Amino acid sequence: xxxxxxxxxxxxxxxxxxxxxxxxxxxxxxxxxxxxxxxxxxxxxxxxxxxxxxxxxxxxxxxxxxxxxxxxxxxxxxxxxxxxxxxxxxxxxxxxxxxxxxxxxxxxxxxxxxxxxxxxxxxxxxxxxxxxxxxxxxxxxxxxxxxxxxxxxxxxxxxxxxxxxxxxxxxxxxxxxxxxxxxxxxxxxxxxxxxxxxxxxxxxxxxxxxxxxxxxxxxxxxxxxxxxxxxxxxxxxxxxxxxxxxxxxxxxxxxxxxxxxxxxxxxxxxxxxxxxxxxxxxxxxxxxxxxxxxxxxxxxxxxxxxxxxxxxxxxxxxxxxxxxxxxxxxxxxxxxxxxxxxxxxxxxxxxxxxxxxx
Amino acid sequence: xxxxxxxxxxxxxxxxxxxxxxxxxxxxxxxxxxxxxxxxxxxxxxxxxxxxxxxxxxxxxxxxxxxxxxxxxxxxxxxxxxxxxxxxxxxxxxxxxxxxxxxxxxxxxxxxxxxxxxxxxxxxxxxxxxxxxxxxxxxxxxxxxxxxxxxxxxxxxxxxxxxxxxxxxxxxxxxxxxxxxxxxxxxxxxxxxxxxxxxxxxxxxxxxxxxxxxxxxxxxxxxxxxxxxxxxxxxxxxxxxxxxxxxxxxxxxxxxxxxxxxxxxxxxxxxxxxxxxxxxxxxxxxxxxxxxxxxxxxxxxxxxxxxxxxxxxxxxxxxxxxxxxxxxxxxxxxxxxxxxxxxxxxxxxxxxxxxxxxxxxxxxxxxxxxxxxxxxxxxxxxxxxxxxxxxxxxxxxxxxxxxxxxxxxxxxxxxxxxxxxxxxxxxxxxxxxxxxxxx
Numbered sequence: 001x002x003x004x005x006x007x008x009x010x011x012x013x014x015x016x017x018x019x020x021x022x023x024x025x026x027x028x029x030x031x032x033x034x035x036x037x038x039x040x041x042x043x044x045x046x047x048x049x050x051x052x053x054x055x056x057x058x059x060x061x062x063x064x065x066x067x068x069x070x071x072x073x074x075x076x077x078x079x080x081x082x083x084x085x086x087x088x089x090x091x092x093x094x095x096x097x098x099x100x101x102x103x104x105x106x107x108x109x110x111x112x113x114x115x116x117x118x119x120x121x122x123x124x125x126x127x128x129x130x131x132x133x134x135x136x137x138x139x140x141x142x143x144x145x146x147x148x149x150x151x152x153x154x155x156x157x158x159x160x161x162x163x164x165x166x167x168x169x170x171x172x173x174x175x176x177x178x179x180x181x182x183x184x185x186x187x188x189x190x191x192x193x194x195x196x197x198x199x200x201x202x203x204x205x206x207x208x209x210x211x212x213x214x215x216x217x218x219x220x221x222x223x224x225x226x227x228x229x230x231x232x233x234x235x236x237x238x239x240x241x242x243x244x245x246x247x248x249x250x251x252x253x254x255x256x257x258x259x260x261x262x263x264x265x266x267x268x269x270x271x272x273x274x275x276x277x278x279x280x281x282x283x284x285x286x287x288x289x290x291x292x293x294x295x296x297x298x299x300x301x302x303x304x305x306x307x308x309x310x311x312x313x314x315x316x317x318x319x320x321x322x323x324x325x326x327x328x329x330x331x332x333x334x335x336x337x338x339x340x341x342x343x344x345x346x347x348x349x350x351x352x353x354x355x356x357x358x
Numbered sequence: 359x360x361x362x363x364x365x366x367x368x369x370x371x372x373x374x375x376x377x378x379x380x381x382x383x384x385x386x387x388x389x390x391x392x393x394x395x396x397x398x399x400x401x402x403x404x405x406x407x408x409x410x411x412x413x414x415x416x417x418x419x420x421x422x423x424x425x426x427x428x429x430x431x432x433x434x435x436x437x438x439x440x441x442x443x444x445x446x447x448x449x450x451x452x453x454x455x456x457x458x459x460x461x462x463x464x465x466x467x468x469x470x471x472x473x474x475x476x477x478x479x480x481x482x483x484x485x486x487x488x489x490x491x492x493x494x495x496x497x498x499x500x501x502x503x504x505x506x507x508x509x510x511x512x513x514x515x516x517x518x519x520x521x522x523x524x525x526x527x528x529x530x531x532x533x534x535x536x537x538x539x540x541x542x543x544x545x546x547x548x549x550x551x552x553x554x555x556x557x558x559x560x561x562x563x564x565x566x567x568x569x570x571x572x573x574x575x576x577x578x579x580x581x582x583x584x585x586x587x588x589x590x591x592x593x594x595x596x597x598x599x600x601x602x603x604x605x606x607x608x609x610x611x612x613x614x615x616x617x618x619x620x621x622x623x624x625x626x627x628x629x630x631x632x633x634x635x636x637x638x639x640x641x642x643x644x645x646x647x648x649x650x651x652x653x654x655x656x657x658x659x660x661x662x663x664x665x666x667x668x669x670x671x672x673x674x675x676x677x678x679x680x681x682x683x684x685x686x687x688x689x690x691x692x693x694x695x696x697x698x699x700x701x702x703x704x705x706x707x708x709x710x711x712x713x714x715x716x717x718x719x720x721x722x723x724x725x726x727x728x729x730x731x732x733x734x735x736x737x738x739x740x741x742x743x744x745x746x747x748x749x750x751x752x753x754x755x756x757x758x759x760x761x762x763x764x765x766x767x768x769x770x771x772x773x774x775x776x777x778x779x780x781x782x783x784x785x786x787x788x789x790x791x792x793x794x795x796x797x
Contacts, residue, residue: 051447149537149565159546159778160488160539162468166786178472178786256446258468260539262566263442299447313664314437315397 084248114245280339411680
């Protein structure tokens, strides 16, 4: 009923290849964008911005970057946290060396540093595959975090060894740093994430994306039909690390405000990997669903007892939270091993037939 | 299918409620004092007794006196697990009605400190955070009484040298520290002193992942043969260092630690082998004091505490330090109440109160905590108070006071504080400083 496709005829190849073959998908997206751009900013409290909306967006972007590499090109990576770190440190250096630089340009450029490092550590992927490649990217993880700690130039010889975000203005509005308003930061992140997602959707649908998928599904076959494996794998590393680097810069500059090297250590990599896996590998939507489950749900569960006035100690809530979220993750993976995105796809299929399934 | 839709609807509604209402605060009537606690995670073993102490002092005031001058203190914990990400979340969650914020981790302090000027909430970080926070003109909203890390490092060197730092000339001192903002904090001062007094400083960092296995670091210590080892450790690092030192038979009487490295639980692991280990401290446990007896009577025996009684937690340094931390905070709130003649001081007024704490010996005796805390007073220019500290020595089963009150040489430390505070303000410009303070 809601998803009835009757009457939607495709009369040209273009229509058949459109981004939204079913019109309702476009309405749904418009509705979500309306929520994100209008409804949330009007209703959300500062807590909701800082603890729910902004982190979900940033983690989704990081997972999106990883998903391009792992989900689309089939190259397992455990170095996401470190690549985020490269983006964050690059952005910090750019903005402290050239203080007059526009922050949008600095963040967009910092992605290139991360992309270059990503390609460098992606070189082993030309010879090794699967778990062995994961170990090689793990080396990147350890090496880069070590570098963030030891190379004092990166944090401007700060005594505490941490980077701190100064107040940064853009067109007279403070967008980053302690004086920035949460709503400004939210819009800033939202625009960045939307632009990157648009880019990611199109690149994965196009020639390059198909090349990646071919390599993922069977690299020998891909090579036989004339795909240059080296180019396919390295472009995947490049694009993925670029997006991850941008998300790292946003992570520190638009959300955390300060960061020390060990923030980018392996737990962050795993967190992003879990988001990508639970959301669904090889999907764009999945990253958002995964981030909502892993990042936002614990915050929401944590505030439930308080909202209903149930007197439980905050440490107990935390323990309960870990158990609940863990159980949910397992449940979702058992119900649908291909992730939340696939789950949504099934619901959508059923909705198209509903209320007259055959 | 259907129940999935229902579930989805319910969860969406839930999300929406949380978003719209924001966090419901635990504040009823009274003064809301949140604490970003950590009773879970890798640092829980050291965090829990501190949090218990903080909590029990406030419970005791509420039980014994009906609060502070008749107004209840609402103590609320938000669990961070020492995780900086949770720290931001907790800060945002509690800040609406808070008169103070207690970040409890250097990483969280780093994130919260620049916001203090914007949100106008005082940060209380007793014995941790930036040493440069002592400069109250620059850090209007941050407090780290009664002694800073730089004071602590200086006092340890005083005890090593027997009071005259020039006797350190030609000695070799290893500085075993957590490779983290907290561990690196005393380095600028130690480097300065080493250049001034001619002792050789060997910094030995311990990475967060190496905390439990420090064999490489202790191998280096054995090779370097330093005259003394000073440790800046926290959580699992302390226990790791203690067991490793005992294993390599490092002479314990040459081994010093900061106040966070003086946890009874860590030393109990090696018991007699740890005899002679010393840690600087600005608090001394005294279970027989009137204050502690009141806590025992009104809180612990009444079953209102979360303390672990089987492990002698009540007598431990950290539990009683937690009590002292709440005592400092409550003194600040009391000062604000009296100055502004209000039962419910706001954050701005508590800021003034924390700036005007007078905890001299007479006042401590009045509170029943004589000799448990270094006497100190704060001012608008001095947010630390620099009360100094005592050396606590491990006698094989507990920590005992082993020195007179030590005090750091302010003339050496002050220029460094001013320099670093200025650097910080410049990096975070526009940074408002307290122009009215003429001290």
